[in-house]
Amino acid sequence: MSFTTDTSFVREGDMYHSEIRPGWDIMGNANGGYLMAMAARAMADASRPHPISVSAHFLSPGKPGPVSISPTIVKQGRNFSTVRASMVGPEKPIIELLGSFGELASADNVVLVDAEPPDLPAPHECVARERHSSGAAPPFIDKLDIRLHPEDALFYENRPSGRPLMRGWIKMVDDEPIDAFGLLLVADVFPPTIFNADLPRAWVPTLEMTSHVRGLPEPGWLRCQFSTRFVTGGFLEEDGVVWDASGKLVVQSRQLALMPRT
Amino acid sequence: MSFTTDTSFVREGDMYHSEIRPGWDIMGNANGGYLMAMAARAMADASRPHPISVSAHFLSPGKPGPVSISPTIVKQGRNFSTVRASMVGPEKPIIELLGSFGELASADNVVLVDAEPPDLPAPHECVARERHSSGAAPPFIDKLDIRLHPEDALFYENRPSGRPLMRGWIKMVDDEPIDAFGLLLVADVFPPTIFNADLPRAWVPTLEMTSHVRGLPEPGWLRCQFSTRFVTGGFLEEDGVVWDASGKLVVQSRQLALMPRT
Numbered sequence: 001m002s003f004t005t006d007t008s009f010v011r012e013g014d015m016y017h018s019e020i021r022p023g024w025d026i027m028g029n030a031n032g033g034y035l036m037a038m039a040a041r042a043m044a045d046a047s048r049p050h051p052i053s054v055s056a057h058f059l060s061p062g063k064p065g066p067v068s069i070s071p072t073i074v075k076q077g078r079n080f081s082t083v084r085a086s087m088v089g090p091e092k093p094i095i096e097l098l099g100s101f102g103e104l105a106s107a108d109n110v111v112l113v114d115a116e117p118p119d120l121p122a123p124h125e126c127v128a129r130e131r132h133s134s135g136a137a138p139p140f141i142d143k144l145d146i147r148l149h150p151e152d153a154l155f156y157e158n159r160p161s162g163r164p165l166m167r168g169w170i171k172m173v174d175d176e177p178i179d180a181f182g183l184l185l186v187a188d189v190f191p192p193t194i195f196n197a198d199l200p201r202a203w204v205p206t207l208e209m210t211s212h213v214r215g216l217p218e219p220g221w222l223r224c225q226f227s228t229r230f231v232t233g234g235f236l237e238e239d240g241v242v243w244d245a246s247g248k249l250v251v252q253s254r255q256l257a258l259m260p261r262t
Numbered sequence: 263m264s265f266t267t268d269t270s271f272v273r274e275g276d277m278y279h280s281e282i283r284p285g286w287d288i289m290g291n292a293n294g295g296y297l298m299a300m301a302a303r304a305m306a307d308a309s310r311p312h313p314i315s316v317s318a319h320f321l322s323p324g325k326p327g328p329v330s331i332s333p334t335i336v337k338q339g340r341n342f343s344t345v346r347a348s349m350v351g352p353e354k355p356i357i358e359l360l361g362s363f364g365e366l367a368s369a370d371n372v373v374l375v376d377a378e379p380p381d382l383p384a385p386h387e388c389v390a391r392e393r394h395s396s397g398a399a400p401p402f403i404d405k406l407d408i409r410l411h412p413e414d415a416l417f418y419e420n421r422p423s424g425r426p427l428m429r430g431w432i433k434m435v436d437d438e439p440i441d442a443f444g445l446l447l448v449a450d451v452f453p454p455t456i457f458n459a460d461l462p463r464a465w466v467p468t469l470e471m472t473s474h475v476r477g478l479p480e481p482g483w484l485r486c487q488f489s490t491r492f493v494t495g496g497f498l499e500e501d502g503v504v505w506d507a508s509g510k511l512v513v514q515s516r517q518l519a520l521m522p523r524t
Binding site for chain 2: 052053055057059060074075077080082084086093096097098099100104105109110111112113114115163164194197199207208210212214215227228229230231232233234235236237248249252254256259
């Protein structure tokens with residue numbers, strides 16, 4: 001039941017068959033980062049080992065059940081392969097992707113960093129989501145151990161901080177190491193930043209998400225920060241930065257989501 | 263010789279023929295934002311009027327001359343169309359794109375903004391690029407009027423500020439209004455942020471760029487800020503935010519570029 005198993009595929013010629021497994025959904029719809037990880041695994045198998053930059057446009061909700069992924073190599077370069085792919089369910093297309101794949105250098109090669117990982121209390125001093133569910137269980141609760149910064153967890157008690165910010169730790173519940181594909185998942189599993197804004201709490205579907213995998217993480221807790229600066233014109237962005245246990249950047253993400261018109 | 267003319271196309275069935283015009287290049291290679299604008303214009307013609315989110319992966323340099331663009335509708339939804347496209351030159355593919363198109367709401371619908379436009383001296387107090395060229399003319403000099411914040415223009419005198427930041431104003435030289443496609447251009451025409459870092463000044467080719475058009479600009483100068491937080495593992499990101507004359511967000515961009523390994 002590991003993440004790796006849950007994103008595995010069977011290859012048949014140029015076509016990859018997989019399955020959206022249960023437990024990765026929010027109210028029946030599979031998490032976008034989980035779908036991106038699954039598709040990227042097939043795209044990497046067809047090209048080069050690591051996702052470097054992957055963009056996905058979300059077409060229809062992914063429901064548990066079979067999907068097929070058809071990676072097409074756009075260009076096989078000297079250092080990178082550009083690949084597009086569609087993930088299709090029994091009835092409709094689910095996501096469309098475009099990505100560059102390559103071999104990730106060690107995250108050690110740090111030339112310049114003008115950002116700090118978020119200052120977080122230790123994981124055991126943060127707020128584990130299971131303790132604060134009011135009613136339905138929080139999503140992925142048996143898969144991912146997410147510990148929110150206490151200041152950013154107040155929305156559970158209907159006292160949002162007023163700042164569209166979510167900071168916290170994450171690891172797999174079973175301590176499975178997080179690989180480059182796992183990072184695509186991690187970038188999309190925290191509660192939406194706007195749960196902490198002084199706005200009506202609403203379902204904000206993702207139109208597009210791009211993640212840049214910047215390094216392979218050291219084992220251990222990942223430190224995450226998600227923030228939103230603009231809720232305008234019917235859209236909002238959510239920017240993610242994830243650092244590994246050694247304090248190095250491992251993924252940077254941005255998604256564009258739809259805000260119900262007010 | 264306007265931007266609109268220089269990104270125009272001739273449609274022939276499902277295929278769009280255009281031409282990379284001279285004057286949009288840096289040392290012979292067409293600017294990435296210009297190529298994205300040209301491709302997006304064809305993708306919009308095939309689907310819906312405005313680019314909302316467009317990602318491009320750069321495959322080979324665009325040289326002045328004919329190109330063809332073949333947009334494929336991935337999904338025609340109720341509010342958005344998802345479109346992929348390849349721009350191909352006489353010899354090789356140039357860029358591969360994936361985008362969502364729709365109808366942009368007025369930028370007036372502001373729900374929450376947690377960011378300030380950069381504080382800039384008036385355009386006439388900023389540094390126009392023509393005055394500081396040392397040798398070759400700066401790129402796009404007869405197309406775009408770019409005025410850099412004096413603090414961010416010191417790199418022209420080989421005194422970089424030490425901060426990977428570029429702030430300034432932009433408009434078309436001929437005062438042509440900047441439309442949604444022009445915003446894709448604007449997001450990619452400032453000098454690279456790392457010209458202001460204490461690093462050897464190097465050519466940093468773009469692997470991927472995603473722009474989210476968040477509103478249609480009012481006429482007048484646009485206010486821009488480009489910044490980099492991480493130069494690690496052989497890559498750097500460059501994040502752009504562009505505000506219109508009325509102080510509203512109009513485009514948010516991020517590109518992933520390759521840093522020569524050190």
